Amino acid sequence: MTNKDLTPTIAVYGANGHTAGHLLTELRRRGITPILVGRNAERLREAALAADLPDAEIRLADLDDRAALVAAFTGADVVISALSAFAVLGAPVVEAAIAAGAHYTDTSGEQLFVKRVLEEYGDRAAATGVTVIPGITDNNLPGDLLGHLTSRRVPGPAALVVSHLSRSKGNGSKGSAKTVLASLDWFTSGGYHYEDGELRTGPLTRFTEVTMPGDTTPTAVSKFPQSPVITIPRHSDVAYVAGILDSEILTHLGEFTPEALESIPDAPSSDLRYHVIVDTVGTDGTQVRGLVSGVDSYRDSALMAAEVATRLATGTARPGALAPAEAFDPVDLLDSFVPHGLTWTIESR
Incomplete structure (x- = not known):
C-alpha cells in the first residue's frame, strides 16, 4: 500500500x-x-x-x-x-x-x-x-548507513567494527533491560560477527582495542551482537564486520538477573547522549571512521x-x-536527522 x-x-x-x-x-x-x-x-x-x-x-x-x-x-x-x-x-x-x-x-x-x-x-x-x-x-540505523558509506571510502573488501558509546553513562529503561534478559546468553556470548562470507560465532579476531572519540588511549573491547553485523554485508563489499562494547560494561551485563530487573526504573536516565562509531579498514591499511553523535538514545x-x-x-x-x-x-537519511540535534562525520585516520 x-x-x-x-x-x-x-x-x-x-x-x-x-x-x-x-x-x-x-x-x-x-x-x-x-x-x-x-x-x-x-x-x-x-x-x-x-x-x-x-x-x-x-x-x-x-x-x-x-x-x-x-x-x-x-x-x-x-x-x-x-x-x-x-x-x-x-x-x-x-x-x-x-x-x-x-x-x-x-x-x-x-x-x-x-x-x-x-x-x-x-x-x-x-x-x-x-x-x-x-x-x-539509535545504534542500528546509523551503524548500517555508516557501514555503507565508510566501506566505499577504502579498497575492499573492508573490515569494519561497530561500537556504541554512552557519552553520559546513563541507565537504560526497564524495557531495554527486559530485551537483554530475554536473550542474555546471546548478548553475553557476543552473538554473530561476519567473516569471509558468513556469519560466525566465537571471539573477536580483530579490533580487540579501540580508541574511542575524545580518548588518547585505547579501550579494551569485547564482542557484542550489534545488528549492523547482519545488515552491512547485504549491501557493502566487506570481509569482516563485528560489533563491540567496552569489556567492563559487558562484565557487568553478565551479572544481570531477573531479580535485578525489578529494581530498574521504567524510565531511563535523563541524560542519554551517545556516539555510534564505525571504524573501517581497507585492504591497503587505509582507515576511515564514521561517527554519529546523538542526543537521547530513546528519543x-x-x-x-x-x-x-x-x-x-x-x-x-x-x-x-x-x-x-x-x-x-544513506547521506539523505542521515542528513534528515541533523535538524534534530544529531551530527555525523566521516574522517580518514
Whole structure:
C-alpha cells in the first residue's frame, strides 16, 4: 500500500512504552495521528493523551490472536512495532503487517530478530508488495548507513567494527533491560560477527582495542551482537564486520538477573547522549571512521523509526525485507536527522 499524496496512516503496536511515547510525540509533530494497537485499551488511551493525541484510534489485538492483529493493521500504510524482547514477541506483528498489506518497521535492537526478519519474510513481503525494514534504533540505523558509506571510502573488501558509546553513562529503561534478559546468553556470548562470507560465532579476531572519540588511549573491547553485523554485508563489499562494547560494561551485563530487573526504573536516565562509531579498514591499511553523535538514545530511535515509516508510506523503496541502506540513500537519511540535534562525520585516520 502506498500513500504518496495524503497524510500516511501509521499503526503503532506496543504504544505505551518509553520509546513509543517519543514515537507518538514525533508522529504528532509531523501531523500524523497514529492508530494505537495493543491489548490494554486503558494503557493505550493513557499513552495517546500523554502524547497529546486525544483523537487517536485505539484497536485491540493480542499477540497470539493473528486475526485480530491483521484486522487492526488493515487500512494502515505502515506498521511500527515498538515492543521489547522482539526475539520472543516480535514475529506475530511483522507477519500480521504483511498479511494486512502494510509496510513494516520496528525499534528492535536484537541481532537474532533482525536476522530472522530479513531471512524469513523477504519473499512474503515482496509477493505482497510491501517493504519490511527491521532494527531501526539509535545504534542500528546509523551503524548500517555508516557501514555503507565508510566501506566505499577504502579498497575492499573492508573490515569494519561497530561500537556504541554512552557519552553520559546513563541507565537504560526497564524495557531495554527486559530485551537483554530475554536473550542474555546471546548478548553475553557476543552473538554473530561476519567473516569471509558468513556469519560466525566465537571471539573477536580483530579490533580487540579501540580508541574511542575524545580518548588518547585505547579501550579494551569485547564482542557484542550489534545488528549492523547482519545488515552491512547485504549491501557493502566487506570481509569482516563485528560489533563491540567496552569489556567492563559487558562484565557487568553478565551479572544481570531477573531479580535485578525489578529494581530498574521504567524510565531511563535523563541524560542519554551517545556516539555510534564505525571504524573501517581497507585492504591497503587505509582507515576511515564514521561517527554519529546523538542526543537521547530513546528519543532518537523514535525519531528514526518515524522517519523510516513516513518514507515507507511513499512506496518508493522496493518491496521485500531490506536493510536501511538498501532502501534509502544513506547521506539523505542521515542528513534528515541533523535538524534534530544529531551530527555525523566521516574522517580518514
